[in-house]
Amino acid sequence: xxxxxxxxKPYDKESFxxxxxxxGFEYEFFETELNAATAEVIQNSIAICAFVNDQLNRQVxxxxxxxxxxxxxxxxxxxNNLDIEAAHELGIRVCRVPAYSPEAVAEHALAMxxxxxxxxHKAYNRVREQNFSLQGLLGFNLYQKTVGVVGTGNIGKxxxxxxxxxxxxxxxxxxxxxxxxxxxxxxxxxxxTLLQQSDIxxxxxPLNEQTTHLIDQQTIxxxxxxxxxxxxxxxxxxxxxxxxxxLKTGHIGYLGIDVYEQEEKLFFKDLSSHIIQDDMIxxxxxxxxxxxxxxxxxxxxxxxxxxxxxxLDSIEKLGKGEPPATNGALVV
Numbered sequence: 001x002x003x004x005x006x007x008x009k010p011y012d013k014e015s016f017x018x019x020x021x022x023x024g025f026e027y028e029f030f031e032t033e034l035n036a037a038t039a040e041v042i043q044n045s046i047a048i049c050a051f052v053n054d055q056l057n058r059q060v061x062x063x064x065x066x067x068x069x070x071x072x073x074x075x076x077x078x079x080n081n082l083d084i085e086a087a088h089e090l091g092i093r094v095c096r097v098p099a100y101s102p103e104a105v106a107e108h109a110l111a112m113x114x115x116x117x118x119x120x121h122k123a124y125n126r127v128r129e130q131n132f133s134l135q136g137l138l139g140f141n142l143y144q145k146t147v148g149v150v151g152t153g154n155i156g157k158x159x160x161x162x163x164x165x166x167x168x169x170x171x172x173x174x175x176x177x178x179x180x181x182x183x184x185x186x187x188x189x190x191x192x193t194l195l196q197q198s199d200i201x202x203x204x205x206p207l208n209e210q211t212t213h214l215i216d217q218q219t220i221x222x223x224x225x226x227x228x229x230x231x232x233x234x235x236x237x238x239x240x241x242x243x244x245x246x247l248k249t250g251h252i253g254y255l256g257i258d259v260y261e262q263e264e265k266l267f268f269k270d271l272s273s274h275i276i277q278d279d280m281i282x283x284x285x286x287x288x289x290x291x292x293x294x295x296x297x298x299x300x301x302x303x304x305x306x307x308x309x310x311x312l313d314s315i316e317k318l319g320k321g322e323p324p325a326t327n328g329a330l331v332v
Contacts, residue, residue, distance in 0.1 A: 001319050002026040003073070004042050006034035007051040009268065011304060012075070016049075019308035023316060033264070039063040047071035047315050052078060052295070053264035058086040065090040071318050073311045076298075078234060079331050080207040087332045095314040098328035099154040101303040106158035108297035109202050109232045110166075112256035116228060116291050117142070143167040148198030150191070150214070151205030151233065152178045159202060160186050171198060174205075195222040200230065207234035217242040226253030232297040235259040240280050247287050255284070256291040267294040 005012065008029040020027065028045065032038050034054035040063065042048065048069055050056060056072065061083060064072070072087065074096040087094050115121055118139040126133070147163045149156050152174045160181055163170050170186045172178070177188035195201065201223070205211050215229060216239035229252060231238050240261050246252040260267070262278055276282060284290050298307075314324035324330050 001047060001315070002028065002045045003047045003049055003315065004028045004030065004045040005049045006030050006032065006038065006054050007268065008049075011299075012051075015304040015308040016312070019305070019312050022309075023312050025312065025315070034060065036060050036063055039067065042067045042069065045069060046319065047073055049073045049075055049311060049315075052076045052081065053267070054081065056082040056087075058083045061086045061090055061092060065092060071095070071315055073315050074331070075307050075311050078206060080234060080236075082331065084332055092332065093318050094331040095311075095318060095324050095329045096331055097307050097310045097314075098326065100298065100306040100310065101300060102154035102158040104300040104303040105155045105204075105232050105297040106162055108258060108293070109159055109204075109230050109256075110162055112230050112232070112258070112291055112293070113142070113200060113202075113228065116254040116256050116289065121291070144169065145199045146171060146197055148173070148194040148201045149186075150174075150194070150201065150203050152181060152186075153204065153206075155232075156202075156204035157181060159204060160184075192219075192222050195219060196224070198227065199224060200228040202230040203233045203237050205233055205237065207236055212236050213239040213242075215239065215243065217245070220246045220251060223251065225251055227251070228254035228256070230256045232258045235261040235263050240284070244280065244283055247290065254289050254291075255287070256293075257284075258293045258297045259295055260292070263295060 003025050008031055013029055030041065034050050036059045039060055046069065048064065050072060070092060072092055072094045077096060077098055079096055082094060119137045123137055144167060146169045149160050149170060149172045152160060152172050157178060160170050160172060164185055171194045172181065172186050172188050173191045173194045182188065214237050220242060243252060243255060247255060260281060265278065266281060285292055310326050310329065314326065314329050317324045
């Protein structure tokens with residue numbers, strides 16, 4: 001079976017080539033993103049492997065169907081870029097990787113909290129310039145602070161446990177309370193109550209109609225003045241313009257984002273010699289209390305290995321007419 005990869009970076013190729021020793025698939029790699037135009041390059045592939053910013057709308061899916069594609073494998077957990085109804089109508093099976101080292105993303109969220117708080121990125125640059133002053137580097141103890149976690153799936157659950165280990169009071173919001181987390185001391189509350197009580201808010205929920213712009217001008221006023229917001233979920237969970245306004249007034253005291261609303265035009269690319277036309281990302285990066293990383297949270301050796309193995313196993317199962325072995329891997 002031939003698999004065509006889109007948005008394939010060198011590290012994707014390395015992990016999938018290594019994992020393929022157990023399967024023997026034929027590969028074709030394209031570094032370009034998948035869209036209606038680039039889909040035309042597909043030749044004799046039963047499966048394609050796509051990533052978070054690849055387009056999987058009806059137009060693209062129709063092109064894939066005419067090319068004989070039967071399987072779309074998303075090498076990520078989210079599938080908000082997929083037209084599920086169109087895939088079903090066209091008879092294309094879609095799988096994803098529902099859990100790949102959730103600790104990787106949770107640890108990155110914690111790293112962003114620690115960096116914003118203790119300003120280690122600024123201290124690193126200062127010392128390299130022989131500036132050993134502590135002025136402007138004041139942080140706060142995480143111990144006994146209240147951390148609100150929105151979404152307690154695999155990643156949110158791992159993050160909750162990390163923050164409990166830091167001695168924090170952990171609040172959570174989800175449609176269904178997790179009994180195991182409650183037994184460990186996590187308190188499940190309505191969203192607005194969580195926003196009102198939290199010193200730090202970390203977003204780990206999926207993106208859908210209900211969660212789009214979950215953080216905006218309607219919900220920010222409920223938060224404590226000076227709140228820290230961390231987003232390692234999906235960019236559109238946050239209304240960027242509203243957050244910029246709240247940063248300017250000081251209502252948001254710290255913002256850490258590993259995802260961004262318009263990231264498909266920026267992330268996973270080297271734009272160091274380009275003039276970036278996105279004024280909002282430029283404005284965000286001008287704030288001293290904002291930390292932006294480029295969809296890096298998943299990026300660990302262990303996570304890449306798991307993504308490759310789960311993806312290939314799901315493709316093999318679907319190719320045989322069997323359901324994927326991983327619970328939750330099948331989307332359509």
